[in-house]
Each structure stands twice: as structure tokens, then as C-alpha cells.
Amino acid sequence: MQNSSEFVWLAIAAVFLLGxxxxxxxxxxxxxxxxxxxxxxxxxxTSQQQWGIAQAEIEELRAGVIGVGQRVLVLQERQQALAAELEQLDVQQQAIALSDPESKIYSRAMKMVELGADLEEIIRECELPRAEAELLFNLHQQKSR
Structure with missing residues (x-):
């Protein structure tokens, strides 16, 4: 019986050790x-902090983009206003050129130069002094270079 009681104690010790x-x-x-x-x-x-920082940066960028967009709209409006003003000035300039008899002569002379007329022909047809005709002729040659 001693064998079985040793076995029980050994089993209890093993279970205890296992526990x-x-x-x-x-x-x-x-x-x-x-x-x-x-x-x-x-x-x-850390991720939540980085997320908060990223959101703040995105908000800052969004506000900047909105500001730039508003400035672009203002600049477009100014550009349109300037284009309209330039068009009005061009119309006025043409009206003045058409109403001034001397400017008609110069316009005709420039047109002749553009069409390839020589200096003598311009002097003869437009009745311009040689110095003025040479000036127009030289100006047109500089523009076409």
C-alpha cells in the first residue's frame, strides 16, 4: 500500500508543480x-496627435487655397476691366485717326510701306516730306525685323 500512497503523493506533487x-x-x-x-x-x-496636426495643416492649406482663389477672381475681374478699357481706347484711337486728315495720310503711307512700296512712291503718293517718309519707312522696317 505504501506504493500506492507514494504514487498519490507523487501525482499530487506533479499536479501541484504543474499548477x-x-x-x-x-x-x-x-x-x-x-x-x-x-x-x-x-x-x-501618438497617432491621434499626428492626426490632429495633419487636420490642422489641412485646414490651414484649405484656408490658403480659398484666399488664393479669391485673389485670382479679383485679378480676373481686373483683367476683364482692363481689357474692356483697352478696347475702348483702341476704338477711340481709331476714331481719332479717322477724323484727323494728317493721320489718314500717315496711315495710308504705313499701309503702302507694308505692301512693299518704295520710298519715292510713298513721297509722291502721300505728298509727304522726304524726312517724314524716311522715318515711316525706317519704323516699319524695324517692326518687321
Whole structure:
């Protein structure tokens, strides 16, 4: 009987040892999980901070883009106003050129130069002094270069 009682005590000791080992293993796992949880919590907090910073930067960029867009609209309006004003000035200039008899002569002379007339022909047809005809002729040659 002594054999069976030793066997029982041996079995109880083995179960006890197994229980202690299981308890140690569970404690180690719990500590490891606790450390991983702390690390993950810290990473989450860092990610949330970075997310907040990114959102603030995006908002700042959005506000900047809106400001640039508004300035572009203002510049487009100014450009349209200037184009309209330039068109009016061009019309006025043409009206003045058509109403001034001397400017008609110069316009005709320039047209002749553009069409390839020589200096003598311009002097004869437009009744311009040689100096003025030469000036027009030279100006047109400089423009066409």
C-alpha cells in the first residue's frame, strides 16, 4: 500500500508543480500582454496627435487655397476691366485717326510701306516730306525685323 500512497503523493506533487508552472506561465503572459497594451496605447496616442496636426495643416492649406482663389477672381475681374478699357481706347484711337486728315495720310503711307512700296512712291503718293517718309519707312522696317 505504501506504493500506492507514494504514487498519490507523487501525482499530487506533479499536479501541484504543474499548477505552479501554469501560474508562472500565466503571470509572464499577463505581464507581456500588459506591456504590449501599454505600447499600443502609446502608439495610439501618438497617432491621434499626428492626426490632429495633419487636420490642422489641412485646414490651414484649405484656408490658403480659398484666399488664393479669391485673389485670382479679383485679378480676373481686373483683367476683364482692363481689357474692356483697352478696347475702348483702341476704338477711340481709331476714331481719332479717322477724323484727323494728317493721320489718314500717315496711315495710308504705313499701309503702302507694308505692301512693299518704295520710298519715292510713298513721297509722291502721300505728298509727304522726304524726312517724314524716311522715318515711316525706317519704323516699319524695324517692326518687321
Amino acid at each position: 505552479v508552472l501554469l501560474l508562472v506561465w500565466c503571470t509572464i503572459q499577463w505581464r507581456s500582454n500588459k506591456q504590449q497594451l501599454a505600447l499600443l496605447s502609446q502608439q495610439l496616442e
